[in-house]
Amino acid sequence: MMRAEGKAARSANRSSPWKSSYVAYGLLLGSLLVLLYLMVSTQFSYSQKATVDDAGRGMEEFSREQEEEEKAKAHTEPSTPRRQGNEMKSDNWEAKSQAKNEETAESDKFGGGTDDYNNVANTKPICDTSFGKYDICELAGDTRAQGGPGATVTLVSPRAPPKEWQIKPYSRKYLDGLKAVTVKSVPNPGDVPQCTTQLNIPAMVIELGGLTGNYWHDFTDVLVPLFIGARRFNGEVQLLVVNLLPFWVDRYKRIFGQISRHDIVDFENDDGAVRCYPHVVVGYGSRKEFTIDPSLDETGGDYTMVDFTKFLRHAYSLPRDRPIKLGDVRPLGGRRRRPRMIILERTNSRKILNLPEVIAAAEAAGFKVIVAGRPKASYDEFTREMNSFDVMVGVHGAGLTNCVYLPTGAVLLQIVPYGRLEEIARTDFGDPARDMGLRYIEYSVAAEESSLMGVFGKEHPMIKDPAAIHLSGWGNVAEWYLGKQDVRINVERFRPSLLRALEHLQ
Structure with missing residues (x-):
């Protein structure tokens, strides 16, 4: 028994130096691996951070560019605030229109009309011909009206693609015997004659005739639609009339006098003149017969038929607002x-x-x-x-x-x-x-x-x-x-x- 224990002890004594060497080598190798891992991790983390930082800077630059672009748009494109009372509701009629100071801008000496081309509503066509009863065109900017047998209204703007419409500016366009006005948009001022006269107020092109002369149609087809289209201008609008009927206008002169404080132009016989305005409306109408529906008719001031009758009482100085009680x-x-x-x-x-x-x-x-x-x-x-x-x-x-x-x-x-x-x-x-x-x-x-x-x-x-x-x-x-x-x-x-x-x- 003693001999066996001695033999085992001698074997153990012989192997211990080798075991110590293995342990030392293992520790050294582990340290190297840990160091290598730390170096790789640090480099990867730095690369990742750099990528995130670069992405962040890119987003910041994109956001800043986008913000600057939006600011630029705010200066070059029309805003669409709602106004109350007698003022225009610009989201429907004048996303499109100029601010007051732009409307009073004078043309240059070459007769170019209003120089502000940026107020053109490029999100919708100039003319809306989708309704079966009447057409409406809104031209905002350098607009030139040439009368005569081939009457033409032209919007000059580099942002308006060349286009042309034939518009019968009456509230029932389907009637026979109506006369068309050409409405155009052109990008180059040299494509149209220079202005001979200029007013810094809007104009409205309308046609009489049709069923005018029947008392109900006088109101349904002309006077109510005229109120719808022109009342928002509070008298500061000039009427360019196709098929002017002087005796008929004279009958309703008090109404026309409230609609416009300016001379009526016989547009069909206005040869040789090039009248320039900052804004022209061509056509008029009402969605329903003999009434105003503010949800459908773009009045520019949420006017109703009650407002129309008040307008008439004011025009004729009528004393009674209420009946007997x-x-x-x-x-x-x-x-x-x-x-x-x-x-x-x-x-x-x-x-x-x-x-x-x-x-x-x-x-x-x-x-x-x-x-x-x-x-x-x-x-x-x-x-x-x-x-x-x-x-x-x-x-x-x-x-x-x-x-x-x-x-x-x-x-x-x-x-x-x-x-x-x-x-x-x-x-x-x-x-x-x-x-x-x-x-x-x-x-x-x-x-x-x-x-x-x-x-x-x-x-x-x-x-x-x-x-x-x-x-x-x-x-x-x-x-x-x-x-x-x-x-x-x-x-x-x-x-x-x-x-x-x-x-x-x-």
């Missing part, structure tokens, strides 16, 4: 004042055959009744007379257009002839009356109250099936329901409508 009426000489009613008398079709009975029923209800036909006084005096009434009554027709002169809150009672004409009646007068702030009442004539009953008999489709007559075409509707029908009002059936009118004045 029965609860506030004091006895005068022992007798109470009665609300004034006008009944419009027609002389061709849609006559009230028993007018004396209707008058008697209205007087019995408590009204002071006046019957009016075609005005015999001057138009100014006529508007003043219309403004004096609290209630207007009439069979569907152009005479009801006079409701524009009633005070806000007055009553319009429309008698609708037989033949399913209610939708037409509401479109032409019912909805506009409500938009004017009037109280609207509709009385639909029954078959027994129509003169057509005696012509056709109750079994004829004209009486029995008006819907079929409408489907047969507008010609039959216009000829018979509108052109050859009179009415005999059943006063008992009519009396509730008179009482409703009275209630609206309480």
Whole structure:
């Protein structure tokens, strides 16, 4: 046993120096590996940091360049602030327009117009021809209007690509006989003649003619659209008129005088002149008949039909803004004042055959009744007379257009002839009356109250099936329901409508 232990001890003594050497070598090799790892890690970390720093500097430079680019745009492109009241709403009409100081900039001596080319709305076309009823063009910048038989309005701007439109500047472009104005954009001032005159105000190119001369169309097609397009300029706009009708303009001279404080230009006969403006509108119209819809019509000031009637009262110096209020009426000489009613008398079709009975029923209800036909006084005096009434009554027709002169809150009672004409009646007068702030009442004539009953008999489709007559075409509707029908009002059936009118004045 002792011999075995001695042998093992000797073996262990012989191997220990070798083991010590291995340990030393291992420690040295480990140290070298750790050092190498630290050196590589440090270099990689530095490279990574450099890359991140370079990327950060690149983003900072990109952001700074982008910010500088946006600042440059702010100086060269139009802003679109909203303005209130009578000022323009620039996001729709003048993203496009110049600031006031730009509008007053003078042209150079070579007749170049306004030098500011940067206010051109390059995000939408100059002309919008997408609507089937009318076209509108907005030219902001160096704009030159040349009259004559081939009237042309040209925008000069290096940012506007060459383009051309043929525009009929009337509110119903689909009508025959209208005259077109050429609207162009060109990049080079040398492509158009130099200015012969210049005004630092906007201009508006419109056309008369069309259906002008029909009283309802006078307002629906011209006067209301003109208010929509020009009121935002507060009188500082010049009208360039194609197919100028001097006698017609003279009839409505007070309205035109409020629209523009400047001379009207007979654009069609303005040969030889090159009129330069900082802004020109070509065309006008309204989305709905005989009314203004601020959500659809770009008025530049959120104007409504109530604003239009106020505008008329101001133009004609009409005294009454509100109708009589029965609860506030004091006895005068022992007798109470009665609300004034006008009944419009027609002389061709849609006559009230028993007018004396209707008058008697209205007087019995408590009204002071006046019957009016075609005005015999001057138009100014006529508007003043219309403004004096609290209630207007009439069979569907152009005479009801006079409701524009009633005070806000007055009553319009429309008698609708037989033949399913209610939708037409509401479109032409019912909805506009409500938009004017009037109280609207509709009385639909029954078959027994129509003169057509005696012509056709109750079994004829004209009486029995008006819907079929409408489907047969507008010609039959216009000829018979509108052109050859009179009415005999059943006063008992009519009396509730008179009482409703009275209630609206309480």
